[in-house]
Amino acid sequence: xxxSDQILATVEMIQKENLDVRTVTMGINLLDCRGGNIDETxxxxxxxxxxxxxxxxxxxxxxxxxxxxPVVNKxxxxxxxxxxxxxxxxxxxxxLAITLDxxxxxxxxxxxxxxxxxxxxxxxKTDREFIASIPDALxxxxxxxxxxxxxTTQKGINMDxxxxxxxxxKDLAEMTADQGGFGAAxxxxxxxxxxxxxxxxxxxxxxxxxxxxxxxxxxxPGVIARALERLIHNxxxxxxxxxxxxxxxxxxxxxxxxxxxxxxGRAVSKALGIEFGVVDLSxxxxxxxxxxVGEIFKILGVDAIGAPGSTAILAMLNDAVKxxxxxxxxTVGGLSGAFIPVMEDAMLAEAVGNGSLCLEKLEAxxxxxxxxxxxxxxxxSVDADTISAIIADEMAIGVxxxxxxxxxxxxVPGKEPGEHVNFGGLFGASPIMPIRNVxxxxxxxxxxxxxxxxxxxxxx
Amino acid sequence: MKKxxxxxxxxxxxxxxxxxxxxxxxxxxxxxxDLNQTVLCGYLTMILSASFDPEVTKEDLLAAISHIKTxxxxxxxxxxxxxxSADFESRPPEETYILTVQGPNKAxxxxxxxxxxxxxxxxxxxxxxxxxxxxxxxxxxxDLRKCSVNLETLQKELDDYSRHSDLTVMIxxxxxxxxxxxxxxx
Numbered sequence: 001x002x003x004s005d006q007i008l009a010t011v012e013m014i015q016k017e018n019l020d021v022r023t024v025t026m027g028i029n030l031l032d033c034r035g036g037n038i039d040e041t042x043x044x045x046x047x048x049x050x051x052x053x054x055x056x057x058x059x060x061x062x063x064x065x066x067x068x069x070p071v072v073n074k075x076x077x078x079x080x081x082x083x084x085x086x087x088x089x090x091x092x093x094x095x096l097a098i099t100l101d102x103x104x105x106x107x108x109x110x111x112x113x114x115x116x117x118x119x120x121x122x123x124x125k126t127d128r129e130f131i132a133s134i135p136d137a138l139x140x141x142x143x144x145x146x147x148x149x150x151x152t153t154q155k156g157i158n159m160d161x162x163x164x165x166x167x168x169x170k171d172l173a174e175m176t177a178d179q180g181g182f183g184a185a186x187x188x189x190x191x192x193x194x195x196x197x198x199x200x201x202x203x204x205x206x207x208x209x210x211x212x213x214x215x216x217x218x219x220x221p222g223v224i225a226r227a228l229e230r231l232i233h234n235x236x237x238x239x240x241x242x243x244x245x246x247x248x249x250x251x252x253x254x255x256x257x258x259x260x261x262x263x264x265g266r267a268v269s270k271a272l273g274i275e276f277g278v279v280d281l282s283x284x285x286x287x288x289x290x291x292x293v294g295e296i297f298k299i300l301g302v303d304a305i306g307a308p309g310s311t312a313i314l315a316m317l318n319d320a321v322k323x324x325x326x327x328x329x330x331t332v333g334g335l336s337g338a339f340i341p342v343m344e345d346a347m348l349a350e351a352v353g354n355g356s357l358c359l360e361k362l363e364a365x366x367x368x369x370x371x372x373x374x375x376x377x378x379x380x381s382v383d384a385d386t387i388s389a390i391i392a393d394e395m396a397i398g399v400x401x402x403x404x405x406x407x408x409x410x411x412v413p414g415k416e417p418g419e420h421v422n423f424g425g426l427f428g429a430s431p432i433m434p435i436r437n438v439x440x441x442x443x444x445x446x447x448x449x450x451x452x453x454x455x456x457x458x459x460x
Numbered sequence: 461m462k463k464x465x466x467x468x469x470x471x472x473x474x475x476x477x478x479x480x481x482x483x484x485x486x487x488x489x490x491x492x493x494d495l496n497q498t499v500l501c502g503y504l505t506m507i508l509s510a511s512f513d514p515e516v517t518k519e520d521l522l523a524a525i526s527h528i529k530t531x532x533x534x535x536x537x538x539x540x541x542x543x544x545s546a547d548f549e550s551r552p553p554e555e556t557y558i559l560t561v562q563g564p565n566k567a568x569x570x571x572x573x574x575x576x577x578x579x580x581x582x583x584x585x586x587x588x589x590x591x592x593x594x595x596x597x598x599x600x601x602x603d604l605r606k607c608s609v610n611l612e613t614l615q616k617e618l619d620d621y622s623r624h625s626d627l628t629v630m631i632x633x634x635x636x637x638x639x640x641x642x643x644x645x646x
Contacts (some may be wrong), residue, residue, distance in 0.1 A: 004560070004588055004598075007599045007637055066611070067633045067635065263635055263639045
């Protein structure tokens with residue numbers, strides 16, 4: 001039986017409230033592409049990507065058209081390249097990045113992730129060569145994204161790798177100074193990095209995965225915001241609506257959003273004959289007005305993002321999203337939570353500009369959501385050790401709380417607080433976030449070694 | 461070999477209509493397969509299919525129904541099917557879409573939309589309309605398998621229709637509504 005009220009609610013969600021599938025990401029294992037030398041390896045990588053992903057974009061577009069739901073990004077994630085290129089040198093890794101970039105361009109995907117290494121406990125000679133290649137590799141390519149996992153709850157934090165991260169971030173930004181330091185936006189440092197996350201810059205095809213797999217990232221902060229506004233509008237009497245009812249609305253809306261993502265993902269997977277992996281339930285904002293996670297804070301009752309109460313709101317939002325999504329999907333994975341990438345969310349960026357959201361509050365908020373300090377534009381003058389130390393704090397949150405955290409900081413060359421940077425498109429724009437206590441953490445970073453893994457009991 | 465009959469009944473609504481009709485069918489040894497009923501402005505209409513032994517005729521069934529004691533006479537029509545139809549697909553075809561139409565109420569909305577469907581050889585599987593605060597809403601479940609144009613062209617023509625008729629007309633695949641409104645995945 002047709003229920004026109006239900007039907008109209010879904011039509012609104014799709015046509016007017018920015019419902020889209022943020023990304024369909026194809027994970028491809030490249031371990032079997034290793035040849036006797038770099039040339040041979042590059043050929044094999046190009047062939048394998050073209051073999052698996054040749055029809056990927058066209059298939060996504062056809063299914064998107066059939067269902068009338070846009071698939072915003074078509075992406076590829078590959079096996080962390082440091083594994084694929086074991087024994088290779090810095091120059092070889094730059095060539096691998098260029099090969100990946102060309103392969104991604106040839107199959108028409110928007111972006112490719114997996115120029116990565118996992119060094120949470122120790123670094124091999126290859127890992128060091130690989131990390132040294134990142135600034136040049138990302139400056140020489142447009143579609144390649146890099147990530148490094150330097151910490152896990154099981155192993156602690158690799159402080160030697162951490163010390164290199166601040167320098168890497170600085171080099172990335174400085175080598176792309178003409179683009180506002182955009183190179184740093186393609187690089188993210190992780191704790192507990194998942195192997196099936198479809199979102200960038202941190203997507204990889206984990207070693208535990210099958211040869212090829214499709215993961216879907218749903219979106220929908222705009223849909224959640226509008227659903228909450230409708231509910232509040234329909235309960236004008238003070239006291240007629242309580243927070244648990246708002247949480248329930250988020251849960252139910254997420255259920256419907258996730259269902260749409262799963263429908264599209266499974267249809268693409270069936271059409272391509274590639275195994276369906278997971279739906280990642282993250283609420284990913286875009287710079288488009290009305291598609292903001294920041295807006296949800298204001299709807300839920302704080303007049304400024306970053307005001308006391310913001311962390312509690314985010315905790316509830318993140319949890320309600322998981323509850324709705326986990327029931328909606330057969331297989332959930334990746335990061336699954338709410339993202340707060342400052343530059344990609346117009347309202348969060350505005351909160352940085354007017355001073356209501358500071359780095360410390362943002363860090364507190366990352367304790368209760370995925371993913372971490374994401375797309376934060378900081379002054380170009382901040383030194384490498386301070387950047388490493390900011391990353392260390394974020395890693396510690398992940399290690400102790402047994403969750404994924406990440407840091408994607410952009411030290412914008414030549415810019416200071418009060419100034420703006422604009423990358424355009426989905427990467428967005430933001431004022432520069434002031435950083436306090438710059439240059440005060442060098443002795444801590446200089447220790448090196450490892451921060452030991454935490455005790456897994458006595459959790460208080 | 462059983463024979464199948466399609467029976468439609470209209471009457472002023474009251475408790476017990478379906479019990480009376482199906483009672484008459486039961487006493488003739490009939491087996492009800494499918495039944496749909498709806499009530500509009502106090503009038504009930506139902507359509508059902510039932511199978512009978514070969515010797516039961518249309519006339520027997522009409523007589524049985526006309527003997528039911530009721531205040532308002534049933535308007536009955538019966539169609540005997542030559543061939544017993546195979547079980548209908550419980551799942552709608554892959555090319556099933558939902559069309560929604562919204563706009564200020566005026567004469568001719570339903571005709572206009574259904575005429576559009578007819579001209580494009582689109583079969584209407586289900587249709588529901590509501591009138592609230594002078595806003596008219598239609599939801600149609602459509603089978604596009606034999607549609608005379610492809611989805612893209614249809615979408616464009618519906619956009620044109622929208623513009624010229626002061627109605628908001630949108631089309632979306634049936635699966636979307638299924639997955640967002642139902643708990644079980646197909």
